Amino acid sequence: MERQATWIDRTDALEDTLSELGKGPLAVDTEADSLHHYPEKVCLIQLSFGGRDYLVDPLAELSLDPLAQRLADGSIVKILHGADYDLRMLHRGFGITFAGLFDTMIAARFVGEVRFGLAALLEDYFDVPMDKKFQRADWSLRPLTPEMACYAAMDTHYLIPLYEKLLARLDDLGRRSWAAEEFERLERIRTVPRAAAEDGFRRVKGAGKLDRRRLAVLRELWTLRETYACRLDRPPFRVLHDERLIDLAQRLPQRVDDLKLLEKFPRPWREGRRAVELLDAIHKGQCAPREDWPTRGKGGRPRTGPKTPDERLLALRAHRDRIAEEFSLEPSLLGPRAVLEQIAERLAAGKDPADTPELRRWQWELLAQGVGLAPG
Numbered sequence: 001m002e003r004q005a006t007w008i009d010r011t012d013a014l015e016d017t018l019s020e021l022g023k024g025p026l027a028v029d030t031e032a033d034s035l036h037h038y039p040e041k042v043c044l045i046q047l048s049f050g051g052r053d054y055l056v057d058p059l060a061e062l063s064l065d066p067l068a069q070r071l072a073d074g075s076i077v078k079i080l081h082g083a084d085y086d087l088r089m090l091h092r093g094f095g096i097t098f099a100g101l102f103d104t105m106i107a108a109r110f111v112g113e114v115r116f117g118l119a120a121l122l123e124d125y126f127d128v129p130m131d132k133k134f135q136r137a138d139w140s141l142r143p144l145t146p147e148m149a150c151y152a153a154m155d156t157h158y159l160i161p162l163y164e165k166l167l168a169r170l171d172d173l174g175r176r177s178w179a180a181e182e183f184e185r186l187e188r189i190r191t192v193p194r195a196a197a198e199d200g201f202r203r204v205k206g207a208g209k210l211d212r213r214r215l216a217v218l219r220e221l222w223t224l225r226e227t228y229a230c231r232l233d234r235p236p237f238r239v240l241h242d243e244r245l246i247d248l249a250q251r252l253p254q255r256v257d258d259l260k261l262l263e264k265f266p267r268p269w270r271e272g273r274r275a276v277e278l279l280d281a282i283h284k285g286q287c288a289p290r291e292d293w294p295t296r297g298k299g300g301r302p303r304t305g306p307k308t309p310d311e312r313l314l315a316l317r318a319h320r321d322r323i324a325e326e327f328s329l330e331p332s333l334l335g336p337r338a339v340l341e342q343i344a345e346r347l348a349a350g351k352d353p354a355d356t357p358e359l360r361r362w363q364w365e366l367l368a369q370g371v372g373l374a375p376g
Contacts, residue, residue: 005053005153009060018066021049021290025077025102026070027159030086031139031152038229038236042093043139048156055149059140065092074099079163080153081105081118084188092191101183104159110175110182112328122158125165130154178362185360200226202294206246212293217285219294224281228274240269252282278322296335313344316367323366335367343367 008014026049034040045056045067058064070076071090078098080086082105090096108116121132134151144152155292170176200209201215201222210218220256222245229236244265253259256275268274317340324331335343338356343353 005055005149005230007057007149009057009062010156011062012065013140014056014062014064015066016046017054018070021070021076023076024070024100024177025051025079025160025163027079027163028071028086028157029080029152029155029159030089031137032089033134033138033140035136035235036138037140037233040089040235041140042089044144044152045090046152046156047137048153048159053157055144055152057142058093059142064096066098068094068298072097072099076100077102077163079104079156079159081162082157084189087186087189088191091189097190102167102179103183103186104162104166106182106186107163107170107179109330109333110159110179111166111169111173114330118155121162125162126158128158174332175362178360181360181362199294204245207241208296210246210249212290213286214249215296216288216292217252217282218245220281220285221245221248221278224277240266244269247283248278249285252284252286254279312347313340316340316344319369320367327366335363339363 006017008017027046029046029332030042031044031046032040033043042058045058045064047054047056047067056064056067071078077100079288081103083098083101083103087098104121105116105118108121113121113124115124119132122128131151131154134148137148139148139152152255167176170179201219204218204222207215207218221240225236225245228234229239232239244262247262249263251258251262253262256271256279259265259270259275259278269278316335317337320335320340321331322323323329324334327334339356339359343355343359346356348352353359354368356364
């Protein structure tokens with residue numbers, strides 16, 4: 001990349017820069033410090049428009065209101081790649097919402113790209129290699145090195161020309177409306193406040209294998225880990241790994257000596273105050289009344305039971321696979337397994353499959369023929 005990105009750490013500079021934006025389009029990306037601090041925060045916002053690149057420092061004492069106004073303006077196209085995380089972080093950190101979104105990763109999948117990571121797309125479309133050297137960098141450090149700044153700016157530098165190429169292909173294939181439906185769903189993303197995220201323990205890998213009593217123990221262990229992660233300003237996995245939490249919930253150690261017998265158990269938790277707090281959390285979980293035990297499952301739609309109509313589901317899946325091959329789409333993009341199961345269940349119950357949660361309109365238009373129904 002020949003041009004050097006402009007660093008912005010003042011509100012007036014941000015206002016002056018964005019005054020030149022007009023109707024865009026505007027390419028956007030973020031860098032956070034999730035591998036180094038907790039709770040994670042947005043440390044850098046990359047912008048590109050008009051052939052220039054900008055790096056906005058949200059850690060400086062500036063207002064992001066001028067940017068927030070543009071991002072919420074649906075008349076300006078905002079281009080991101082894999083926007084989900086960026087949208088959640090910007091909403092949680094600054095209350096920023098989006099309208100007029102275009103996600104190049106989603107668009108790439110809709111035109112049949114099997115390599116849809118940004119690095120792969122830049123290589124395939126522009127023959128530009130993308131260095132991944134700073135993927136795990138601590139973006140809260142200041143000042144950024146020139147090399148880090150150049151790396152960050154690359155994430156948005158090619159997004160506008162990539163958008164133009166992908167949009168043209170979507171139009172050629174008649175799939176712009178498909179992508180637009182996905183973009184609209186993304187725009188509605190909001191982050192649940194951390195204090196309200198009471199079911200975070202369910203996201204611990206392996207939680208689904210625990211019985212309800214041990215889930216109560218896991219809940220207490222997860223809460224303790226959250227407390228330490230915030231206190232130490234360290235990502236939870238660096239405080240106590242998920243695998244260790246599951247091991248504790250399964251084994252239910254009762255004494256400090258029991259902790260010392262656990263394999264690969266981190267030394268800071270084997271003795272002293274942390275060990276006592278760990279054992280107290282296990283005891284509290286074990287002593288929780290049965291009515292307070294967490295229910296099994298991750299919430300939302302119950303898992304499909306044995307009554308799922310297998311023949312109908314298999315036929316629907318086969319139809320999905322044929323359509324996916326015909327349109328050069330990933331089968332899971334056209335119809336994820338959970339969605340197909342829900343459609344089959346609704347059909348068996350005499351309910352309208354078009355009302356299936358998480359089913360997109362464009363998906364149903366293609367899948368409806370597989371069950372002998374009109375998309376409606």
